[in-house]
Amino acid sequence: MADKKEEILKRPLYVFDLPHELLLTLELKEPSFHSERQADDANEAQGIIHDGNVNRGTDQPGGSTACGLCNISFSSLTDQRRHVKSDWHGYNLKQKLRGLNTVNEVEFERLVGDLDESISGSDSSSSEDEDDRGAAKESTLSALLKKQARLHDTTDVDVVPQKKKRGSGSPPLIWFSCPLLPSNTSLGIYRALFTNSEQQNPDMLDLLRKKQLKSAQVKSTQNGSNGVPLPASMTGPNVFLCMIGGGHFAAMIVSLTPKMGKKATGIEERQAIVIAHKTFHRYTTRRKQGGSQSANDSAKGAAHSAGAGIRRYNEVALETEVRALLSEWKNMIDGSELLFVRATGTTNKRTLFGPYEGQFLRPNDPRVRSFPFSTRRATQAELMRAFVELTRMKVSEVDEAALAAAAAEEQKRSELATKSASTPSKPVVPKISKDEETALLHTSQIQALIRRSKAPAVLSYISQNSISPDFIFYPSTQANHHASTPLHLAASLNSPTVVLALLTKAGADPTAVNGEGKPPFDIAGDRATRDAFRVARSELGEEKWKWDEAHCPGPLSKAEADEREASGRAESQKVEAERRKAETERLERETAANSARKPPSKTTGKPLGVTERTAAEVREQEGRGLTPEMRAKLERERRARAAEERMRRMASGATCAGAGR
Numbered sequence: 001m002a003d004k005k006e007e008i009l010k011r012p013l014y015v016f017d018l019p020h021e022l023l024l025t026l027e028l029k030e031p032s033f034h035s036e037r038q039a040d041d042a043n044e045a046q047g048i049i050h051d052g053n054v055n056r057g058t059d060q061p062g063g064s065t066a067c068g069l070c071n072i073s074f075s076s077l078t079d080q081r082r083h084v085k086s087d088w089h090g091y092n093l094k095q096k097l098r099g100l101n102t103v104n105e106v107e108f109e110r111l112v113g114d115l116d117e118s119i120s121g122s123d124s125s126s127s128e129d130e131d132d133r134g135a136a137k138e139s140t141l142s143a144l145l146k147k148q149a150r151l152h153d154t155t156d157v158d159v160v161p162q163k164k165k166r167g168s169g170s171p172p173l174i175w176f177s178c179p180l181l182p183s184n185t186s187l188g189i190y191r192a193l194f195t196n197s198e199q200q201n202p203d204m205l206d207l208l209r210k211k212q213l214k215s216a217q218v219k220s221t222q223n224g225s226n227g228v229p230l231p232a233s234m235t236g237p238n239v240f241l242c243m244i245g246g247g248h249f250a251a252m253i254v255s256l257t258p259k260m261g262k263k264a265t266g267i268e269e270r271q272a273i274v275i276a277h278k279t280f281h282r283y284t285t286r287r288k289q290g291g292s293q294s295a296n297d298s299a300k301g302a303a304h305s306a307g308a309g310i311r312r313y314n315e316v317a318l319e320t321e322v323r324a325l326l327s328e329w330k331n332m333i334d335g336s337e338l339l340f341v342r343a344t345g346t347t348n349k350r351t352l353f354g355p356y357e358g359q360f361l362r363p364n365d366p367r368v369r370s371f372p373f374s375t376r377r378a379t380q381a382e383l384m385r386a387f388v389e390l391t392r393m394k395v396s397e398v399d400e401a402a403l404a405a406a407a408a409e410e411q412k413r414s415e416l417a418t419k420s421a422s423t424p425s426k427p428v429v430p431k432i433s434k435d436e437e438t439a440l441l442h443t444s445q446i447q448a449l450i451r452r453s454k455a456p457a458v459l460s461y462i463s464q465n466s467i468s469p470d471f472i473f474y475p476s477t478q479a480n481h482h483a484s485t486p487l488h489l490a491a492s493l494n495s496p497t498v499v500l501a502l503l504t505k506a507g508a509d510p511t512a513v514n515g516e517g518k519p520p521f522d523i524a525g526d527r528a529t530r531d532a533f534r535v536a537r538s539e540l541g542e543e544k545w546k547w548d549e550a551h552c553p554g555p556l557s558k559a560e561a562d563e564r565e566a567s568g569r570a571e572s573q574k575v576e577a578e579r580r581k582a583e584t585e586r587l588e589r590e591t592a593a594n595s596a597r598k599p600p601s602k603t604t605g606k607p608l609g610v611t612e613r614t615a616a617e618v619r620e621q622e623g624r625g626l627t628p629e630m631r632a633k634l635e636r637e638r639r640a641r642a643a644e645e646r647m648r649r650m651a652s653g654a655t656c657a658g659a660g661r
Helices: 002-008 020-025 033-040 077-084 087-097 105-114 133-153 204-210 293-300 306-328 330-334 346-353 380-391 400-422 434-451 455-464 486-492 496-506 527-540 558-596 615-622 628-660
Strands: 049-051 173-177 185-190 220-222 229-231 238-245 248-262 268-281 338-343 394-397
Touching: 077 087, 087 105, 238 330, 238 346, 238 380, 248 306, 248 380, 268 306, 268 380, 293 306, 306 330, 306 346, 338 346, 434 455, 434 486, 455 496, 486 496, 496 527, 527 558, 615 628
Parallel strands: 238 338
Antiparallel strands: 049 394, 173 185, 185 394, 220 229, 238 248, 248 268
């Protein structure tokens, strides 16, 4: 069976051109809890369903290219990075921080549409939006969160977030089983590929067999108007796909009849026949604040900036272009079996569905339906990806027993959460025993004395309270992981007096190790502290402890240690004296050089070869290195002083004239 499965699934399964052997053995799965759960999670949480391949997953998306918060997997690292920068991911992150449920992209687009906002910058690959995407995203998220805060304030009772019940509506996928495949492998087809009347047909297998189309060898003819190659025959069934949002519009009419073509490598493969396609882009989204210009005008009034005028013009131009294209494609759209439309916000919906003169696209048309999965920016490549996603059969490998157990566990947790929310209780603080309380007291007292290098006080406290010199500090957390005993703490703080007292008078064990497996000698930071261990080895003798296990070098007498310390101190004093002497000599040389310089003699004429600078050049010289604000301040002060001087001269002139009279 494994070989048969590999043979059937070695290539992606096209819904309208399935292998004959598979088509004859397909069986419709009964609509049960498990199938509905698989359908609900097909594009959300499992990460085990993808185009034509089997990925053995768990309840959460696996691998490095997945978002556990939004429950979605990605085909590449680039798509994952774009998703992390999106409004959808940011909104779910804030929901998680608030303890609320996350939403899928369809629900998020509905929330943004209610605010008449645009999320075109969420999944952009264009470099022109990079500088302003962060501000636009923050504005959209702020608007959504403020709206939720207002709704929350109007309620007097705290509402416990309830998870949507499974199976409350029709699942997006119709599941089939096949005897040629293992029992845990299911095949899924999107329900949106069938018309409303076909979805009511109880015999879905017969309907699926009737929808099979033979691959056609399509010959292309040259369109004389713009040179675009068009299929010679358009009599087969086709679908219309359209996306609009954030100033981006893309539409495509694709034939459901596949054609067989060859890659560059010569391998024959199935290809889609694109009957017509068109994309538009206009600058309509407010880059720094997010949302369309018309939405901002409706909320805050008409802005009078140049950018606002450009955006208003582009909105009208985009609406005119889109409606003209729809009118041009009217015959092809009327002949399409299904119309897949994604329009975010009321402005974009009004562009497509009017009302306007010559309108023929109606929102209540039974052929109109939305994409049953997440979509990105409206581009031709995204439309083709959506078409492939729609028409490719999904392969799912799910352990239904594990799903049932997970569902039962989830229901139990939700019941407990509801019960705890209805009867809130104070957080229970764990009580500590009397021994733990005593250990905490001893830990705090001993650590405080060691940090102050109070060796006699440490010895007195240990003897009076009958504490072991190798007392383990409590609690054994990260704070006490490095220095877990008094001797470790004294060594890490470079306190040779306390180290020597603990070893020679208290009898501390130098071979004890901390949480990192190191003895006290290994964490000593200076030579004096390390010498204290060697002096203790000399005084206690070789038989007292296994000094080699303590990583302690050979013994050292007290006199030798004092001599080493004195020589080290003398050496440091000598180095400091030499440094001070060199600094003094340098200052004396600089003083002598400055005194040797004579001040320039005053001359009555202009020196030869020197040109006198103008007032403008003097001001330019004074303003060098200053910021524009500092230059303006300096100029204002100069003008104020000149005005004061003129007023003083005028006042003195008036006084002299009065005295003359």
